[in-house]
Amino acid sequence: MNLPGRRLGLHSSTNLSSENLKSLINRSLELSRGADPRSFSGRNAILAFFESSTRTKVSFEVAATQLGMVAINFDITGSSLSKGESIKDTAETLASYDPSLFVVRSKESGLSQLFEDWTSVPTINAGDGEHEHPTQAILDLTTLVERFGSLDALEGLQMAIVGDVLHSRVARSLVQLASTCGIEVSFVGPESMMPKYIFPNVVRHSSFEVERYDVLYMLRIQRERFSEGESLEVNKYRSRFSLTKERASHIRRDQVVMHPGPVFPGMEIDAPLIDIDNSLIRRQTEVSIFARMAIIEAVLEGSIDG
Numbered sequence: 001m002n003l004p005g006r007r008l009g010l011h012s013s014t015n016l017s018s019e020n021l022k023s024l025i026n027r028s029l030e031l032s033r034g035a036d037p038r039s040f041s042g043r044n045a046i047l048a049f050f051e052s053s054t055r056t057k058v059s060f061e062v063a064a065t066q067l068g069m070v071a072i073n074f075d076i077t078g079s080s081l082s083k084g085e086s087i088k089d090t091a092e093t094l095a096s097y098d099p100s101l102f103v104v105r106s107k108e109s110g111l112s113q114l115f116e117d118w119t120s121v122p123t124i125n126a127g128d129g130e131h132e133h134p135t136q137a138i139l140d141l142t143t144l145v146e147r148f149g150s151l152d153a154l155e156g157l158q159m160a161i162v163g164d165v166l167h168s169r170v171a172r173s174l175v176q177l178a179s180t181c182g183i184e185v186s187f188v189g190p191e192s193m194m195p196k197y198i199f200p201n202v203v204r205h206s207s208f209e210v211e212r213y214d215v216l217y218m219l220r221i222q223r224e225r226f227s228e229g230e231s232l233e234v235n236k237y238r239s240r241f242s243l244t245k246e247r248a249s250h251i252r253r254d255q256v257v258m259h260p261g262p263v264f265p266g267m268e269i270d271a272p273l274i275d276i277d278n279s280l281i282r283r284q285t286e287v288s289i290f291a292r293m294a295i296i297e298a299v300l301e302g303s304i305d306g
């Protein structure tokens with residue numbers, strides 16, 4: 001029997017060791033260069049997305065398929081949740097179809113761990129509320145290693161995570177794993193969008209000076225997570241924190257621009273900048289397949305510690 005809280009899958013960046021992270025990045029890069037994937041032929045992965053997603057859901061589906069698995073999309077809109085079935089009953093019902101893996105996205109923090117506790121099926125957190133999005137952080141760091149040439153080359157890089165850090169599960173996962181790789185992270189944004197949590201060595205800046213950083217990691221304003229009374233003065237925000245054409249004119253050739261997607265063009269970044277030479281935004285999406293293949297391999301082999 002699985003003990004509550006025992007980890008089989010990947011739920012958080014907090015518990016991922018440096019060795020584990022490095023081996024996931026290296027394996028992702030091997031796969032991106034054409035290494036043979038492991039085969040989990042005949043095994044099922046159930047993707048249970050209780051919140052909308054394009055890139056995470058589809059890339060997990062492609063990744064599982066590339067590993068020989070059958071990827072089953074659980075469609076919540078037509079499910080018995082609408083008849084009042086509880087999420088626990090739903091998880092237990094899905095588990096009875098013998099999946100080797102759950103991939104879970106939710107509005108609530110901690111649902112992937114609950115799925116695993118209820119069912120003993122290894123589960124990957126595909127984004128839970130404002131808590132974490134560990135597979136996004138792993139693919140982001142893999143993209144950076146590919147761009148800068150090696151893991152060692154990340155040591156000492158300056159990264160600005162810009163914008164709505166307060167509501168961002170991506171930021172929460174990325175700051176931890178970027179620090180593990182020796183990257184020095186700054187949060188840049190208005191005071192109202194700074195998180196309540198304190199992360200060691202993270203500096204906060206209320207002005208965005210693009211020249212200071214090697215990596216400009218832009219965040220979407222997550223209005224869907226605003227609480228009552230929270231608001232945004234769009235013009236003021238854009239003039240201070242968006243990556244506008246004017247601001248981008250100060251970017252050096254060796255700086256890179258990243259964004260986890262989905263992008264809201266004209267808000268946090270001007271649309272044409274998504275495709276400038278410095279931008280890794282499209283590459284992040286491509287690399288996500290290989291990173292998620294590496295993560296599934298590690299989970300199914302029992303070698304993950306997150």
Ligand code: CP
Pocket residue numbers: 052053054055056057127136260261262
């Ligand atoms: N980055 C990310 O999680 O995108 P989706 O919401 O489209 O999955």
